[in-house]
Amino acid sequence: MSLPVTTTLTRTPKTKPPLDEQLGFGKFFTDHLYAADYSADGGWKNARIQPYGPLALDPAAGVFHYGQAMFEGSKAFHHVDGGTVLFRPHMHAKRLNASAPRLCMPTFPEEDFVAACKALVKADLAWVPTKEATALYLRPTLIATEGFLGVRPANDYLFFIIASPVASYYGKGLKPVRIWVETEHVRAPRGGLGAAKAGANYAASLAAAMRAKKDGYDQVLWLDGRDHELVEEVGTMNLFVVLGNSLVTPPLSDSILAGVTRDSVLTLAKDKGLTIEERPISMTELLAANKAGTLKEVLGTGTAAVISPVGELTTRTQKLVINGGQPGPVGLDLYETITGIQRGTKPDKFGWLERV
Numbered sequence: 001m002s003l004p005v006t007t008t009l010t011r012t013p014k015t016k017p018p019l020d021e022q023l024g025f026g027k028f029f030t031d032h033l034y035a036a037d038y039s040a041d042g043g044w045k046n047a048r049i050q051p052y053g054p055l056a057l058d059p060a061a062g063v064f065h066y067g068q069a070m071f072e073g074s075k076a077f078h079h080v081d082g083g084t085v086l087f088r089p090h091m092h093a094k095r096l097n098a099s100a101p102r103l104c105m106p107t108f109p110e111e112d113f114v115a116a117c118k119a120l121v122k123a124d125l126a127w128v129p130t131k132e133a134t135a136l137y138l139r140p141t142l143i144a145t146e147g148f149l150g151v152r153p154a155n156d157y158l159f160f161i162i163a164s165p166v167a168s169y170y171g172k173g174l175k176p177v178r179i180w181v182e183t184e185h186v187r188a189p190r191g192g193l194g195a196a197k198a199g200a201n202y203a204a205s206l207a208a209a210m211r212a213k214k215d216g217y218d219q220v221l222w223l224d225g226r227d228h229e230l231v232e233e234v235g236t237m238n239l240f241v242v243l244g245n246s247l248v249t250p251p252l253s254d255s256i257l258a259g260v261t262r263d264s265v266l267t268l269a270k271d272k273g274l275t276i277e278e279r280p281i282s283m284t285e286l287l288a289a290n291k292a293g294t295l296k297e298v299l300g301t302g303t304a305a306v307i308s309p310v311g312e313l314t315t316r317t318q319k320l321v322i323n324g325g326q327p328g329p330v331g332l333d334l335y336e337t338i339t340g341i342q343r344g345t346k347p348d349k350f351g352w353l354e355r356v
């Protein structure tokens with residue numbers, strides 16, 4: 001049985017920014033949000049579309065003290081046929097629900113999750129940018145709202161979705177990033193929250209990212225938390241490496257997030273006949289491959305940037321320039337294919353688009 005949704009539309013719509021390539025990322029928010037309340041005894045109820053605005057929360061709410069907070073990030077696209085589509089929304093719902101128990105949080109029914117995304121996009125349809133390399137970014141979020149300071153999982157939760165019109169991370173084309181190989185801080189240890197899209201993982205990552213930025217890098221390469229030897233993720237993206245003729249990515253574990261883009265890349269690469277390996281990759285192997293000339297491309301994958309080529313990888317002792325600092329053919333092709341499917345200029349062979 002699906003959750004009934006009530007709709008209260010705003011009487012004071014905002015002035016929209018130009019919905020073009022200058023949108024940046026996450027700077028503007030639409031006129032509405034979706035929200036639903038959970039209580040341990042009553043389950044999910046009170047699903048609603050309401051005007052976008054501040055939330056009133058008890059200062060003792062669990063989210064503020066013990067960090068019970070998770071989120072998703074997905075996109076709605078203007079399709080070339082004039083419609084609007086979501087990209088793999090069921091996968092985002094499944095991921096939220098797969099990791100909610102790790103934070104002792106309730107799951108949100110998958111069908112209601114997808115219906116909620118559609119309802120919000122419909123309410124704010126005029127905010128979906130239509131230009132190439134733009135999208136309406138959706139941020140489903142789950143937080144503990146019960147006001148109680150005893151240390152235990154909260155009984156009350158809020159699930160909400162906000163929406164932000166965004167432009168491509170890099171404007172037109174792909175701009176390779178410069179990456180610092182981080183050997184001090186750890187994003188997620190074995191046994192930690194790394195497989196959940198928990199706000200806490202982001203809190204853990206900010207200091208190293210800021211330090212890297214100050215030193216002139218765009219982001220950091222995260223290594224495993226025990227030996228600082230296996231490569232895990234790059235910034236807030238999954239990592240792929242083109243080694244010789246293989247596309248290699250670390251296997252999913254409890255310190256690696258199961259990216260929807262990662263899954264899409266693996267599916268497309270298989271379909272294109274590329275050799276794929278899901279296996280651990282060490283820094284030792286990367287440095288040796290670089291010396292031998294077999295390290296062809298390093299890629300980050302995620303919803304925001306889709307594919308982010310790494311142009312430079314810098315460790316404490318050496319700087320690796322990847323593919324002459326230019327985007328490589330594998331990354332470019334995957335980027336064109338995924339963004340083509342999203343816009344409708346390439347066939348949606350795998351049924352990834354869901355109409356709003």
Ligand SMILES: *Cc1c(COP(=O)(O)O)cnc(C)c1O
Nearest residue numbers: 236237238257259260261302303
């Ligand atoms: C969100 C995220 C990704 C990318 O996931 P997508 O579903 O592809 O957007 C990768 N790594 C981390 C740590 C993330 O938080």
